[in-house]
Amino acid sequence: MNMRRTTIKDVAGAAGVGVATVSRVLSGGSASPETRERVLTVAAQLDYRPSALGRNLRQRRSGGIGLLLPDITDTFYGRVADGVLACARSAGEPVIVGATGDDPEREAELIGMLLEQGVDRVIAIPSGDGDSWAPTLRAGVITVFAHRLSAGRDDIPAVVADDRAGVGTAVDYLTGLGHRRIAYLGGPGQAQRLSVFRQALGPLVDEELIVVARGSRDSAYAAAAGLFQHRPDLTAVLAGGNLLGEAAVLAARELDLRIPRDLSLIMFDDVPWAELCSPPLTVIAQPARDIGYRAAELVLRGGARRPRGVLLPTELIVRGSCAARGTSRSPR
Amino acid sequence: MNMRRTTIKDVAGAAGVGVATVSRVLSGGSASPETRERVLTVAAQLDYRPSALGRNLRQRRSGGIGLLLPDITDTFYGRVADGVLACARSAGEPVIVGATGDDPEREAELIGMLLEQGVDRVIAIPSGDGDSWAPTLRAGVITVFAHRLSAGRDDIPAVVADDRAGVGTAVDYLTGLGHRRIAYLGGPGQAQRLSVFRQALGPLVDEELIVVARGSRDSAYAAAAGLFQHRPDLTAVLAGGNLLGEAAVLAARELDLRIPRDLSLIMFDDVPWAELCSPPLTVIAQPARDIGYRAAELVLRGGARRPRGVLLPTELIVRGSCAARGTSRSPR
DNA sequence: CCCGATATTGGATACGTTTTCATGCATCTC
DNA sequence: GAGATGCATGAAAACGTATCCAATATCGGG
Numbered sequence: 204m205n206m207r208r209t210t211i212k213d214v215a216g217a218a219g220v221g222v223a224t225v226s227r228v229l230s231g232g233s234a235s236p237e238t239r240e241r242v243l244t245v246a247a248q249l250d251y252r253p254s255a256l257g258r259n260l261r262q263r264r265s266g267g268i269g270l271l272l273p274d275i276t277d278t279f280y281g282r283v284a285d286g287v288l289a290c291a292r293s294a295g296e297p298v299i300v301g302a303t304g305d306d307p308e309r310e311a312e313l314i315g316m317l318l319e320q321g322v323d324r325v326i327a328i329p330s331g332d333g334d335s336w337a338p339t340l341r342a343g344v345i346t347v348f349a350h351r352l353s354a355g356r357d358d359i360p361a362v363v364a365d366d367r368a369g370v371g372t373a374v375d376y377l378t379g380l381g382h383r384r385i386a387y388l389g390g391p392g393q394a395q396r397l398s399v400f401r402q403a404l405g406p407l408v409d410e411e412l413i414v415v416a417r418g419s420r421d422s423a424y425a426a427a428a429g430l431f432q433h434r435p436d437l438t439a440v441l442a443g444g445n446l447l448g449e450a451a452v453l454a455a456r457e458l459d460l461r462i463p464r465d466l467s468l469i470m471f472d473d474v475p476w477a478e479l480c481s482p483p484l485t486v487i488a489q490p491a492r493d494i495g496y497r498a499a500e501l502v503l504r505g506g507a508r509r510p511r512g513v514l515l516p517t518e519l520i521v522r523g524s525c526a527a528r529g530t531s532r533s534p535r
Numbered sequence: 536m537n538m539r540r541t542t543i544k545d546v547a548g549a550a551g552v553g554v555a556t557v558s559r560v561l562s563g564g565s566a567s568p569e570t571r572e573r574v575l576t577v578a579a580q581l582d583y584r585p586s587a588l589g590r591n592l593r594q595r596r597s598g599g600i601g602l603l604l605p606d607i608t609d610t611f612y613g614r615v616a617d618g619v620l621a622c623a624r625s626a627g628e629p630v631i632v633g634a635t636g637d638d639p640e641r642e643a644e645l646i647g648m649l650l651e652q653g654v655d656r657v658i659a660i661p662s663g664d665g666d667s668w669a670p671t672l673r674a675g676v677i678t679v680f681a682h683r684l685s686a687g688r689d690d691i692p693a694v695v696a697d698d699r700a701g702v703g704t705a706v707d708y709l710t711g712l713g714h715r716r717i718a719y720l721g722g723p724g725q726a727q728r729l730s731v732f733r734q735a736l737g738p739l740v741d742e743e744l745i746v747v748a749r750g751s752r753d754s755a756y757a758a759a760a761g762l763f764q765h766r767p768d769l770t771a772v773l774a775g776g777n778l779l780g781e782a783a784v785l786a787a788r789e790l791d792l793r794i795p796r797d798l799s800l801i802m803f804d805d806v807p808w809a810e811l812c813s814p815p816l817t818v819i820a821q822p823a824r825d826i827g828y829r830a831a832e833l834v835l836r837g838g839a840r841r842p843r844g845v846l847l848p849t850e851l852i853v854r855g856s857c858a859a860r861g862t863s864r865s866p867r
Numbered sequence: 868c869c870c871g872a873t874a875t876t877g878g879a880t881a882c883g884t885t886t887t888c889a890t891g892c893a894t895c896t897c
Numbered sequence: 898g899a900g901a902t903g904c905a906t907g908a909a910a911a912c913g914t915a916t917c918c919a920a921t922a923t924c925g926g927g
Contacts, residue, residue, distance in 0.1 A: 208595070208674075210883060221907035226885060235905060256592045256653045257883025260912050263540070265588065267631070267652075275620065276613045285608045288634045292645075297652050299599070300632045302620045313624075320599075320629050321588045342540070420807070452811055475752070476808035479784055542913055553877035558915055567875060589913025592882050 209249050218245040229253060259321060267297040268502060269317040269325040272349075273305040273391070273418055279445055279472050279491050280328065283349055286495025287326055294503050296324075305391045305418040307331025318342055324502045326495075329353040330392065345505060349498040350491075351392045362498040362513040364489040366396045369517035373441055373469045373487055374403040376519060381528040382439040382467060386412035386430055388451060389443040390423070396443060412437055416447065423450035431458050431466075438528050439467040445474045448484065463526035473520055482523030490515045541581050543589075550577040561585060597653040599629040600834060603645055604660045604681075605637040605723070605750055611777055611804050611823050612660065615681055618827025619658055626835050637723045637750040639663025650674055656834045658827075661685040662724065677837060681830040682823075683724045694830040694845040696821040698728045701849035705773055705801045705819055706735040708851060713860040714771040714799060718744040718762055720783060721775040722755070728775060744769055748779065755782035763790050763798075770860050771799040777806045780816065795858035805852055814855030822847045 215222040218241050228234050228242040245251075259265045268291050272280045284300065291298045299322060301313035310330045317325060318338060324345045329336070333356035339346050340358070348361035377385050385407065387400050393415065401408050412434060416426035427450040430440070442448035448470030452462065460466045462482060470477065473488035497513050547554040550573050560566045560574040577583075591597045602619050604612045616632065623630045631654060633645040642662045649657060650670060656677045661668070665688035671678050672690070680693035709717050717739065719732050725747065733740050744766060748758035759782040762769070774780035780802030784794065792798045794814060802809065805820035829845050 208883090212883080215907095222884085223886080223907055223909095224905085227906090230885080233905075238905080252647070252651050254595075254653060254883055255651050256588075256595065256597065257912090258885070260588045260592045260883080260914085261885045263586075263588065263912060274617070275607070276610065276617045278608065278610055278613070281608045281610070281613045284632075285606070285634060288607060288632065292633070292641075295648065297631045297648060298633075299629045300616075300620065301624070301630075302617060309624075315584065316627065316629060319584050319587050321586060449807055449811065474808075475781055476806075476811060479781065479808060480811050481813040540913090543915095544913080547877090554914080555877055555879095555916075556875085559876090562915075564915095565875075570875080586913055589882095590915070592884085592912085593914045593916080595882060 208254065209251050211251070211253065214242065214246050214249060214251050217249060218242050263321065264323040265321040267299055267320070267322050267324070268499065269320075269322040269327075270298050270300045271303055271310060271313055271317075271325065271327040271329075272300075273303050273328055273330060275300065275302050277444075277446060278474055279489070282491035283328065283495035283498075286492040286497075287499045288495075289492075290496045290499035290503065294499075296503070303330045305330045307335060311335045314338060318344070326498045326502055328392075329356075333359075345502055347498045347502045349494050352395055354394065360501060360512045362494050362501065362515070364494065364517050365514050366517075367399050369471070369487045369489070369519075370396055370399045370441070371403050372517075372519045374400065376521075377439045377441070377467060377469065377525065378407070380439075380467065380525060383407055383528075384409065384412065384434070384437040384439070386414070386434070386437045386440040387443065388423075388427055388430065388440055388447045389413070389415040390447055391415070391418050393443050400441070416450075418446075420446060420450070423447050424454060427451045427454035428457065431455065431460060437466070439469075439525070442468065442470045445470060445472045445477075448472075448477075448486075452480065452484075463524050467525040467528070469519075469525060478522070480524075484524045485522045486520050488518045488520050490517075540586070541583050543583070543585065546574065546578050546581060546583050549581060550574050591653060595653065596655040599631055599652070599654050599656070600831065601649040601652075601654040601657040602630050602632045602659070603635055603642060603649075603657065604632075605635050605662060607632065607634050609776075609778060610806055611821070614823035615660065615827035615830075618824040618829075619681075619831045620827075621824075622828045622831030622835065626831075628835070635660075635662045637662045639667060643667045646670060650676070658830045658834055660724075661688075665691075677834055679830045679834045681826050684727055686726065692833060692844045694826050694833065694847070696826065696849050697846050698849075699731050701803070701819045701821070701851075702728055702731045702773070703735050704849075704851045706732065708853075709771045709773070709799060709801065709857065710739070712771075712799065712857060715739055715860075716741065716744065716766070716769040716771070718746070718766070718769045718772040719775065720755075720759055720762065720772055720779045721745070721747040722779055723747070723750050725775050732773070748782075750778075752778060752782070755779050756786060759783045759786035760789065763787065763792060769798075771801075771857070774800065774802045777802060777804045777809075780804075780809075780818075784812065784816075795856050799857040799860070801851075801857060810854070812856075817854045817856045818852050820850045820852050822849075 211222050211225050215225045225242050228239050270287050303310040307330050326347050328350045329348055333353045346359050348359055352361050414426050414430050416422040423446050431454055442451045455466055462468055470484050470486045473486040477484040477486050543554050543557050547557045557574050560571050600623050635642040639662050658679050660682045661680055665685045678691050680691055684693050746758050746762050748754040755778050763786055774783045787798055794800055802816050802818045805818040809816040809818050
């Protein structure tokens with residue numbers, strides 16, 4: 204019942220050596236073959252598991268990885284998390300996960316929690332501005348951003364999808380189909396994408412057709428519905444995330460807009476249900492899992508030679524949610 | 536750069552009191568009002584944050600919560616995780632997440648990791664048999680199961696959806712529509728549901744119509760496609776999870792089975808895309824987030840008066856994926 | 868005015884580990 | 898053969914905190 208945990212001392216005693224030797228053997232230090240053998244045998248017999256608590260205190264770091272993302276419920280972030288977990292598991296590191304809800308205040312609070320836990324590596328999909336991250340840097344915590352950049356924080360490496368290319372090919376594809384009034388339905392933290400969108404669209408850009416929602420489903424739906432109602436003249440929309448895409452499909456159905464006859468839709472992020480939709484959704488696939496995995500690699504590799512960041516490719520997957528416009532001006 | 540972290544000693548020194556007093560003040564112990572005031576002021580000035588490392592070692596527990604689930608990518612588990620995170624955040628507790636992939640071996644490995652971390656509370660959606668959990672119990676770790684029970688482990692409380700009622704109403708609904716050949720497409724860890732299904736179906740049960748897939752998408756698709764091909768006489772299928780439902784829709788489409796004309800489908804778990812499907816999917820909604828939240832509550836409340844477990848209600852949400860059979864025997 | 872009870876306080880200890888340092892021993896070099 | 902070199906080893910010192918315990922200050926009652 205109140206059986207004390209077997210400690211390194213017990214192993215040392217049972218093996219007739221000092222605790223230092225046991226520690227060395229278990230951490231891969233140097234030791235004579237016979238000693239190593241004996242220690243390992245005894246440790247196995249006693250089913251000894253070194254306590255991370257003691258080790259962490261000694262080296263003043265928990266060794267764990269902190270992962271902060273907006274919403275674990277969103278499959279995109281879920282896939283990112285999966286990548287992080289996979290990489291961390293292969294390194295034997297625990298991962299502490301926190302959901303920020305895209306709220307900078309909650310984010311700051313969670314950062315504080317991670318620091319208190321002595322986490323020395325953090326992967327984040329940042330919500331707030333760069334200021335939130337001063338504490339982690341000051342505390343010497345290795346920080347890597349995933350999926351998003353943070354305003355005014357070019358000192359933190361980031362692993363992101365190639366939004367420039369993604370938005371570019373999507374816009375090219377739509378204009379190539381004859382679309383001229385193209386809307387962008389964005390979410391939080393997409394400043395980068397927005398500027399690329401404006402740039403790619405060039406003279407065609409119409410600020411009224413650019414609308415950003417907050418992170419919630421309701422907000423996304425409201426933004427989509429409002430956009431479609433106020434500007435019935437738009438012919439194509441680029442949804443900046445699966446939540447936005449879902450909202451667009453729903454709002455379009457509600458307003459009796461047929462996809463792709465009345466409205467062409469391209470959605471960022473390829474999710475399984477994109478194929479189940481009717482029509483199946485044309486999407487820009489992002490390597491979500493890779494983003495997480497690479498970020499974890501970066502953060503595990505440590506501060507050694509900080510790379511500037513990693514850019515992963517996106518891919519336009521054409522399905523059935525876009526139609527040509529202009530030539531056949533949808534008669535009737 | 537190499538600025539040492541401010542410790543409780545610094546605070547004690549600056550406030551002119553002993554470390555014990557600071558510790559007491561910060562842990563809510565007794566202290567004179569003026570001392571408390573001074574200590575708090577100084578602590579705030581120095582931006583002191585107690586190190587979880589030291590505390591954990593002292594009281595030989597990390598205080599964190601371990602969360603083990605099959606696949607963080609699956610929105611159902613994602614919602615469970617979200618509930619756990621929400622509850623843990625309100626308690627200020629960190630959550631260490633691990634993905635087992637429904638592999639008992641990986642599960643055991645992750646359990647070992649959690650124990651090594653000194654986690655003293657674990658929430659799990661168990662994969663393996665009950666044996667994996669002997670170590671946590673032996674180590675005095677408060678363990679709670681979520682969503683699933685584990686074979687031969689009635690000593691661990693569980694928070695689950697009311698599968699009995701869920702399967703019951705689904706089967707009743709289908710038989711009420713005239714269906715007689717009803718299949719069950721299951722996943723890992725659904726022994727409980729299976730037995731309920733058999734029981735609810737009574738004499739209509741056909742063992743050949745019961746097929747279980749492993750956790751992967753491919754496996755789910757293979758199971759669905761195999762089932763539909765081998766038994767074209769079945770008229771309805773109950774999918775035991777959103778992954779299985781997705782596979783069923785895909786396989787049906789591939790084999791040119793129209794839903795609901797040729798095949799009625801009920802899916803366990805209401806996901807956002809169920810409404811986006813055409814036809815929209817009839818589902819059995821499960822309170823995934825609540826399951827996680829309640830499990831976290833249970834585990835945080837500690838061992839005090841272990842309840843036998845919690846049963847949360849399910850709800851049949853009728854949409855468009857089920858049609859009547861028998862009366863109008865689908866002519867042509 | 869003194870004694871016992873109570874509240875507050877700080878010193879010391881322990882938690883389990885890693886790492887530094889000194890020691891002993893064997894081997895090598897000239 | 899003597900000194901130098903290398904290696905294996907164990908004692909001890911942290912790491913930052915919570916808590917036990919003794920000591921001191923405060924208070925009330927007789």
